Amino acid sequence: MIKVSGLSKKYSGNYVVSNADALFPLGEVTSIIGPNGAGKSTLLSMVSRLTDSDAGEVLIADKPLSEWDSKALSKRLAVLRQSNNINMRFTVEELVAFGRFPHSQGRLTDNDQRIINEALQHLDIEHIKDKYLDQLSGGQRQMAFIAMTVAQDTEYLFLDEPLNNLDIKHSVEIMKILRKLAHQFNKAVVIVIHDINFASCYSDNIVAMRQGEVIKSGKVEEVIEKSVMESIYQIPFEIQQVNGKRICLYYEH
Amino acid sequence: MLNAIKSDRFKIIFLAVVSVVITGLFIGQGLNADNYSFFLSLRIPKVLAIILASVAISVSSLVFQTITNNRILTPSILGFDSLYVMIQVIIVVSLGSMSMWFNDPIVNFLLSTLIMIGFSLLLFGLYFRRKNSNVFTLLLIGIVCGSLFSSVTSFFTMLIDPNEFAVLQNSMFASFNNVNGDLVYWSIIPLTICFTYLYRISNTLDVLWLGADNAKSLGVDTQKLTIRVMLVLTIMIAVSTALVGPVLFFGLIVVSLTREMFNRYQHRFLMLACSLLSVVLLVGGQFLIEKVFSFDTTISVIINFAGGSYFLYLLMRNKLN
Amino acid sequence: MLNLKNLFTLNKLFAIFGLLILGGLSLFVGIANIDIYSLISGDPQSQTILFSSRLPRLLAICLAGAGLSVAGLIMQQVCQNRFASPSTTGTIDCAMLGYIVSLVFLSGASQWLNLSVIFAFSVAGTLIFVRFLQTLKFKNTMLVPLIGIMYGNVISALATFIAYRFDLVQTMSAWTVANFSSVLQGNYEFLYLALPACIIAYYYASQFSAASVGESFAKNIGLDYTKIVLIGVIIVAMLASAVVMIVGVIPFLGLIVPNLVALFMGDNMRRNLPWVAYWGIIMVLVCDVIGRVIIFPYEMPISMIISIFGGAVFIMLVLKDKSNA
Numbered sequence: 001m002i003k004v005s006g007l008s009k010k011y012s013g014n015y016v017v018s019n020a021d022a023l024f025p026l027g028e029v030t031s032i033i034g035p036n037g038a039g040k041s042t043l044l045s046m047v048s049r050l051t052d053s054d055a056g057e058v059l060i061a062d063k064p065l066s067e068w069d070s071k072a073l074s075k076r077l078a079v080l081r082q083s084n085n086i087n088m089r090f091t092v093e094e095l096v097a098f099g100r101f102p103h104s105q106g107r108l109t110d111n112d113q114r115i116i117n118e119a120l121q122h123l124d125i126e127h128i129k130d131k132y133l134d135q136l137s138g139g140q141r142q143m144a145f146i147a148m149t150v151a152q153d154t155e156y157l158f159l160d161e162p163l164n165n166l167d168i169k170h171s172v173e174i175m176k177i178l179r180k181l182a183h184q185f186n187k188a189v190v191i192v193i194h195d196i197n198f199a200s201c202y203s204d205n206i207v208a209m210r211q212g213e214v215i216k217s218g219k220v221e222e223v224i225e226k227s228v229m230e231s232i233y234q235i236p237f238e239i240q241q242v243n244g245k246r247i248c249l250y251y252e253h
Numbered sequence: 254m255l256n257a258i259k260s261d262r263f264k265i266i267f268l269a270v271v272s273v274v275i276t277g278l279f280i281g282q283g284l285n286a287d288n289y290s291f292f293l294s295l296r297i298p299k300v301l302a303i304i305l306a307s308v309a310i311s312v313s314s315l316v317f318q319t320i321t322n323n324r325i326l327t328p329s330i331l332g333f334d335s336l337y338v339m340i341q342v343i344i345v346v347s348l349g350s351m352s353m354w355f356n357d358p359i360v361n362f363l364l365s366t367l368i369m370i371g372f373s374l375l376l377f378g379l380y381f382r383r384k385n386s387n388v389f390t391l392l393l394i395g396i397v398c399g400s401l402f403s404s405v406t407s408f409f410t411m412l413i414d415p416n417e418f419a420v421l422q423n424s425m426f427a428s429f430n431n432v433n434g435d436l437v438y439w440s441i442i443p444l445t446i447c448f449t450y451l452y453r454i455s456n457t458l459d460v461l462w463l464g465a466d467n468a469k470s471l472g473v474d475t476q477k478l479t480i481r482v483m484l485v486l487t488i489m490i491a492v493s494t495a496l497v498g499p500v501l502f503f504g505l506i507v508v509s510l511t512r513e514m515f516n517r518y519q520h521r522f523l524m525l526a527c528s529l530l531s532v533v534l535l536v537g538g539q540f541l542i543e544k545v546f547s548f549d550t551t552i553s554v555i556i557n558f559a560g561g562s563y564f565l566y567l568l569m570r571n572k573l574n
Numbered sequence: 575m576l577n578l579k580n581l582f583t584l585n586k587l588f589a590i591f592g593l594l595i596l597g598g599l600s601l602f603v604g605i606a607n608i609d610i611y612s613l614i615s616g617d618p619q620s621q622t623i624l625f626s627s628r629l630p631r632l633l634a635i636c637l638a639g640a641g642l643s644v645a646g647l648i649m650q651q652v653c654q655n656r657f658a659s660p661s662t663t664g665t666i667d668c669a670m671l672g673y674i675v676s677l678v679f680l681s682g683a684s685q686w687l688n689l690s691v692i693f694a695f696s697v698a699g700t701l702i703f704v705r706f707l708q709t710l711k712f713k714n715t716m717l718v719p720l721i722g723i724m725y726g727n728v729i730s731a732l733a734t735f736i737a738y739r740f741d742l743v744q745t746m747s748a749w750t751v752a753n754f755s756s757v758l759q760g761n762y763e764f765l766y767l768a769l770p771a772c773i774i775a776y777y778y779a780s781q782f783s784a785a786s787v788g789e790s791f792a793k794n795i796g797l798d799y800t801k802i803v804l805i806g807v808i809i810v811a812m813l814a815s816a817v818v819m820i821v822g823v824i825p826f827l828g829l830i831v832p833n834l835v836a837l838f839m840g841d842n843m844r845r846n847l848p849w850v851a852y853w854g855i856i857m858v859l860v861c862d863v864i865g866r867v868i869i870f871p872y873e874m875p876i877s878m879i880i881s882i883f884g885g886a887v888f889i890m891l892v893l894k895d896k897s898n899a
Contacts, residue, residue: 050466074472081466088462088518098463102472106456152471325721393892396723397885400825404881408874410747418744426738502728562732 001025002047002156002188007056009042017042018212020056023205026155027186029179031199034209035233040192041082041160043209047190048079048158060156074102078149079158084141086133092144093129096120099151119151122177138165146174150181157181159191163198171195175202200224201245208232220246261515261522268529275533276300279540298434302496303539305437306429307507307531309444309493312524313486314504315511316451319458319520320482321392322465324512327505330392331376332399333369333490334499339402340365341424346409350420358433362495369491372398377483391483427498429539440492447485448524455520458482462518506560507531589852596859600635601628626758634757634765635862636855638817638824641768643854644775644847645813646828651786651843652806653707656836656891657719659828660814667726668699669811669818670750671733678740689764692819696811699729704807708789752822752877754862767816771809772851778805779844786843824858824877826884831857833891 002024009017017039024030024047032040045051047058049065058065060077078099086095096119100112108116120126123143133141142165149157162178163171179202182189193199199206206223208216209232216228224246229237238249280296317328344355353360376395413421451458457478460468465475494500511527538556601624646659653663660666672695676688703725707718737746775782785792785802792799817824831854835846858876861883865874 048470050469070469070474071472074470077470079466079470084464084467086463089516090462090518094518095463098460098467098471101456101460106459148467149470323717325724327724330720330724330727390892392720394889396720397888401881401885404751404825404875404878407747407751408878410744411751411875413744415744422743425743502731562728 001061002190003059004043004047005057005059007043007046007058008054009039009046009051010054015212017046020209020212020214022047022207022214022217024156024188024190025205026188027182028204029182029189029191029202030205030207031203032190032192032207032209033194033196033199033232034215037211038209039212040209043207044079044158044160044190044192045081048077049073050079050081071102074152074154076154077156077158078152078154079160080145080149080162081160082164084145089132089134091130091132092125092136092147093120095133095144096129096147096151099148099153102152115153116151119147122150123147124173139167139170142166143170143174146177150177154187156188157190159189161192161194163193163195171198178202196224196229196248200248224248258517261517264514265522265526265529268526268533272529272532272536275536275540276304279536282544294434298437299429299539300536302437302440303429303535304532305440305444306493306497306500307535308448308528309489310500310504311507311511311527311531312448312451313489313493314508315520315523315527316458316482317486317504318508319461320479320486322461324509326392327502328486328490329500329502329504330399331373331395331490332402333373333487333494335399335402335406336369336372337365337494337499338425339406340368341421342406342409342413345417345421346413350417358436359439362433362436362439365495366491369494370487373483373487373491377480424498427500427503429497429535436496440496443488443492447489450485451482452521452524454478454482455524458520459518502560503531503535503556506556506563507534509563593852593855596856596863597632597636600632600859600863630762631754631757634762634821635754635858637765637768638821639827639854639856639858640772640851641765641813641854642817642824642827643831643850643857644768644772645810647832647843647847647850648775648782648806648810649828650832651782652704652803652810653718654786654788655707655718656833657829658722659719659826659832660810661726661823661825661827662719662722662829663700664703664722664726664729665696665700665810665814666818666823667729667733669693669696669815670746670823671695671699671729671736672815673749673818674733674736674742674746678736678742685764689815689819692815693811696815697808700807700811701804704803750823750877751875752824752880753873753875754821755873757820762820764816765820768813771812772847774805775809776844776847778802779847782806783841783843786841822875822877825881826888827854827857827880830884830887830891834887 004020004022004024007017007020008015020039020043022030022032022043032043034040042051046053047065049058049068049070060068060073093116096116097108097112099119100108100115104112117126120129123146125140125143125147128136128140133144136144142162146159146162149159157178159178162174166174175198178189178191181187182204191199191203200220203220205218206216206220207214208223208228215232216223222228224239226237226239229239229248229250233250235250240247240249280293280300284292314327318324318326341355341361344352344361348354350356354364355361376391376398379394410418457473460471460473461475461478463471468475507527507530511523511530514530515523515526517523534556642660645665649658649660649663649665650656652658669692672692673688675695676683676691680687680691703722706721733746734743737743781797781802784795784797785799785806789799792802832846832850835850835853839846839849857880861876861879865876865879868874
């Protein structure tokens with residue numbers, strides 16, 4: 001599991017993330033939610049070593065992040081950020097194949113090919129694997145990138161707003177896949193997500209942030225709760241149980 | 254996609270054949286039993302210089318674009334060309350064109366190369382002192398330096414006697430004439446080492462095309478890699494500039510053409526392809542210039558002109574994005 | 575509110591005062607010795623030097639400094655990028671190309687014809703670049719000046735090629751060295767074009783500001799976006815052409831002066847324009863005086879001094895840019 005304590009980040013005098021604590025356990029989906037400017041992406045970025053922190057500690061499998069060699073870490077942790085603009089013409093399969101780089105440095109073995117095929121199947125994009133990225137829709141491209149991180153075959157999977165550009169059907173499919181990766185394959189799946197109802201329905205844990213601070217973190221039932229949500233988002237909330245899931249209603253008051 | 258790969262393979266073999274034929278023609282035309290030793294002693298160093306320079310320039314341009322994650326840029330904007338010219342001008346102004354520092358090709362070569370490498374070490378030192386620096390900062394600092402060198406050059410050019418300037422002018426434009434044989438052999442070792450290094454890390458370079466964040470996620474130490482590769486590129490650029498003169502956009506042209514011709518993205522493949530293409534262009538061009546026309550020294554200017562126009566054309570057609 | 579107004583007027587007073595002092599300094603520094611007494615007493619030699627050399631030089635400096643700085647300001651609005659300027663959008667290089675072309679193919683033509691050719695090249699070249707910029711989806715702050723500089727390099731390679739063919743390389747090189755020492759009464763008057771250009775720019779200032787937000791924004795508020803971009807490019811080209819033809823290439827001026835002013839005063843073009851012109855004049859004046867004094871009695875060309883100083887400021891601006899952090 002990944003343990004975060006006291007993590008902070010400062011940009012020109014302002015604390016973008018201050019004193020954040022969080023737990024990302026294996027076998028569970030954890031969502032990071034909060035309004036704009038809450039520091040969600042920065043937190044994700046620091047935990048996945050894409051950005052340096054100014055204070056605090058990240059323990060990945062009981063070893064501090066600073067002691068991890070980036071190459072070794074890339075076999076255990078995969079991260080995908082929001083904007084992915086690619087200059088080169090890759091096919092979907094070529095892109096997914098990059099996910100095997102930490103393991104085989106570009107020289108693909110049969111095992112690699114098997115994992116690539118599995119990733120393509122998981123994301124249901126086998127039928128477009130020979131298409132070039134610039135020929136795809138934004139949603140299909142996003143699926144291809146997620147497939148790449150799946151092919152990386154890591155215990156920890158960090159995704160920053162994976163549902164951007166995805167329509168409802170694709171969003172549901174992705175969330176189902178992420179949940180399967182966590183529950184069936186024992187991965188720790190951590191996502192930054194804007195849609196709190198998706199977070200509520202598909203996560204096991206939630207980290208709720210506001211203005212750089214973690215206001216509440218814990219199981220879904222603890223966080224998706226009227227007073228917590230209202231303090232995070234500063235508008236009236238109503239929580240209703242639908243099909244055993246907690247649904248947030250904030251549309252009209 | 255299989256068709257694309259097949260056609261790539263065919264194209265590169267074709268390119269290899271053409272380059273061998275052209276090189277052979279260049280070396281062999283008009284030879285007979287009497288004159289062959291004379292002509293060979295002239296042509297072989299020249300061809301070798303062209304091959305070395307073309308490989309160095311095209312590969313360094315290709316990898317430079319990878320490091321900067323941008324298909325429009327070229328290493329000459331780092332200011333090496335203007336630095337090289339400034340070195341020559343300062344030598345001529347202060348010591349005259351008869352001085353050994355200018356006249357002796359080997360001394361001049363060593364001096365120029367060392368100064369250029371020193372400059373890039375300074376540049377990288379300034380840049381890498383900041384953590385998480387953007388490559389663009391490096392480029393812009395390089396540009397400022399380049400502009401400064403140009404100003405200094407122009408200033409001193411004003412002061413030079415026109416006769417001296419005529420001698421100096423030859424070093425302001427890339428040329429394959431009068432390439433010193435020893436110089437060529439001096440260049441082989443550093444260039445081979447650099448090329449080998451880049452070839453060996455070509456898989457890692459491929460990953461850089463995904464962007465810095467994705468590359469880091471896949472375990473690539475982007476900071477260290479950038480520094481190392483830039484150093485290697487510097488050596489390649491410095492050596493080739495000292496060997497043949499300022500080459501400006503030739504690298505950009507070749508790399509852009511290579512990408513248009515071939516479908517594959519792998520550096521391993523592209524490095525080979527652009528090397529072959531640039532050999533064909535330069536040897537072929539030099540061949541034409543010498544045999545068909547008879548003004549030798551303007552080959553680089555013609556290439557830059559043609560290349561520059563091609564670049565503008567690409568810019569207008571928006572094909573670079 | 576009263577205090578602020580006083581402060582502002584105070585600033586203006588200081589500004590004018592400073593300008594007068596520097597201007598006076600510029601008039602009296604030089605190889606030939608003139609002083610106030612001989613002037614007042616009507617000494618003909620002093621008067622000749624003053625009116626045919628020093629005063630024109632001072633005026634040329636002011637016009638060039640103000641003109642290029644304002645050109646830079648306009649360019650930044652039109653390109654929606656802080657680092658755009660006549661030297662980073664190919665404008666000056668196109669002007670150089672026009673200069674070479676007119677000298678090679680139209681030698682002996684009137685100055686007006688020369689200027690027209692330079693102007694035409696400048697406008698055409700800049701328009702191409704600006705149109706290309708408009709098609710770029712991601713106007714990354716750093717990428718725009720980089721592409722602009724490369725574009726400028728290509729154009730100047732072309733100019734060098736032509737110069738080479740006609741054995742004019744050394745001469746061309748000398749032209750590019752911005753030099754106020756050869757300014758004399760009778761050969762600098764074209765710079766007066768800077769005055770109407772700046773006035774037109776001021777008139778359209780708020781439209782430029784709107785255009786700087788983006789094409790859709792501008793169109794949304796009823797602005798003829800294409801027209802305003804064209805006007806901007808024409809003014810910039812006019813300013814750059816005049817300065818290049820009379821004085822030479824002054825690097826970085828249009829880049830750093832507007833940015834320094836914006837650092838302290840925000841981005842309101844209408845309010846900034848007079849100050850940009852003012853500080854442009856001051857900067858060129860100071861560098862010119864330094865150039866004349868530093869290796870007296872010889873003169874170090876202003877392009878070298880501004881290269882060093884402007885370069886340092888440019889780097890500082892780049893390092894400060896937050897999107898780079």
